[in-house]
Amino acid sequence: MAKIFITGGLGFIGSHVAELAVAEGHEVAVFDNLSTGHRSNVSAAVTVFEADLRDAGALDSAVGAFRPDLISHQAAQASVPKSFLNPEQDAEVNVLGTLNLLESARRHGVERIVMASTGGAIYGEVPEGTVGRVGGPERPSTPYAVSKLAAEQYLAVYAHHHGLQGTVLRYSNVYGERQNASGEAGVVAIFCQTLLRGAAIRVNGRLTSGDRGCVRDYVYVGDVARANLLALGGHLAPVFDVGTGTGTDARTLAETLMSGVGVTAPIVGAEPRKGDVQRSVLDGAPLLDALGEVTPLGRGLARTFGWYQQTQEAVLS
Structure with a gap:
C-alpha cells in the first residue's frame, strides 16, 4: 500500500479520492485551505494539513512531514467566471501553486503526481457530432483553461527533466455528493x-433565453475517484479524458433529475452567460x-439528490 497526499482533499472531488484511497488500504493525508472543503468530508483516518497551495513553505513542510509516495493534485481555482474577474489569482493558484507542488515533489522524491485538469475548458467549443479528446483540437478561450493547460505542460517538463512520473486527468463536468453549489460546474448541486x-x-x-441550454458531459464523482486511483497506480495514459x-x-438535465427523484418544479429560461461554451462533450x-x-x-x-436531501434534513433536525 502507498502513502498518498491529496491537495484539495477536503473538497468535492478530493474527498472522494481520499475516501476511496482509505477504503483500498492506503495511508492518506490531505492538504486544503478550507475555502470550499470541510473536515467532515474525510474520516479520522486521514491526516489533515490546513494551508494554502500558494504558501510554498507550508506546502513543502507538509510534503516533507508526510513523505508521500504519490500525490493527487485536486486543488485549483476552478471557476471560469472568477478566472475572468481575477485572472491573476487564477494563475497564482493553478500555475504558481502547481509549481510549488512540483518543486516539493521533486525535492522529497515523490514517485508520481496525478493532476486534475479540464477537458471541457481546454477543448473549448466542441462541434455537433464530434467529441473533445486527447490529441484533438485544443481551444482554450478562458483564463482558467489557459492556466490549467500551462500546469499540464509544467508537469510534462518535470517528468522529462526530473523523472517525476505524471498523469493528467482531463475532467468533463463532474457532479455528485458534496459538490459546492456555486458556478456552472455546480449546476447539478444548484438544481x-x-x-x-x-x-x-x-x-x-x-x-437565447428560453432554449434548452448548453450541452455538457456529466460524469459521476464516484467514477472520477476510481479513475484517480487507477492513475495513481500508473494504469492510465499520461493524458487521459474523464x-x-x-x-x-441543461433542460434535459433538470427534467432527468426531477423524473428520477419524483419532485417537480417549473423550469424558467434565462439569458445565456458570458463566456459559456455552448457544447462540451x-x-x-x-x-x-x-x-x-x-x-x-x-x-x-x-x-446526489438523496445526499442533499439527507444533509438538509440533518441541518433542520
Whole structure:
C-alpha cells in the first residue's frame, strides 16, 4: 500500500479520492485551505494539513512531514467566471501553486503526481457530432483553461527533466455528493438545492433565453475517484479524458433529475452567460475501457439528490 497526499482533499472531488484511497488500504493525508472543503468530508483516518497551495513553505513542510509516495493534485481555482474577474489569482493558484507542488515533489522524491485538469475548458467549443479528446483540437478561450493547460505542460517538463512520473486527468463536468453549489460546474448541486427549496429551476440559454441550454458531459464523482486511483497506480495514459461521451442539455438535465427523484418544479429560461461554451462533450471510450462501466446519469443524479436531501434534513433536525 502507498502513502498518498491529496491537495484539495477536503473538497468535492478530493474527498472522494481520499475516501476511496482509505477504503483500498492506503495511508492518506490531505492538504486544503478550507475555502470550499470541510473536515467532515474525510474520516479520522486521514491526516489533515490546513494551508494554502500558494504558501510554498507550508506546502513543502507538509510534503516533507508526510513523505508521500504519490500525490493527487485536486486543488485549483476552478471557476471560469472568477478566472475572468481575477485572472491573476487564477494563475497564482493553478500555475504558481502547481509549481510549488512540483518543486516539493521533486525535492522529497515523490514517485508520481496525478493532476486534475479540464477537458471541457481546454477543448473549448466542441462541434455537433464530434467529441473533445486527447490529441484533438485544443481551444482554450478562458483564463482558467489557459492556466490549467500551462500546469499540464509544467508537469510534462518535470517528468522529462526530473523523472517525476505524471498523469493528467482531463475532467468533463463532474457532479455528485458534496459538490459546492456555486458556478456552472455546480449546476447539478444548484438544481438539487433549488428543488429542495421548492423554487423554480433556472436554465441559462445556449443561444437565447428560453432554449434548452448548453450541452455538457456529466460524469459521476464516484467514477472520477476510481479513475484517480487507477492513475495513481500508473494504469492510465499520461493524458487521459474523464468523460462519458454523452452530451446533455441543461433542460434535459433538470427534467432527468426531477423524473428520477419524483419532485417537480417549473423550469424558467434565462439569458445565456458570458463566456459559456455552448457544447462540451468528451470522448467516453477511455473511461469506459478503464472502469468497465460508468454510472448512468439518472442513477448518479438520484444518489446526489438523496445526499442533499439527507444533509438538509440533518441541518433542520
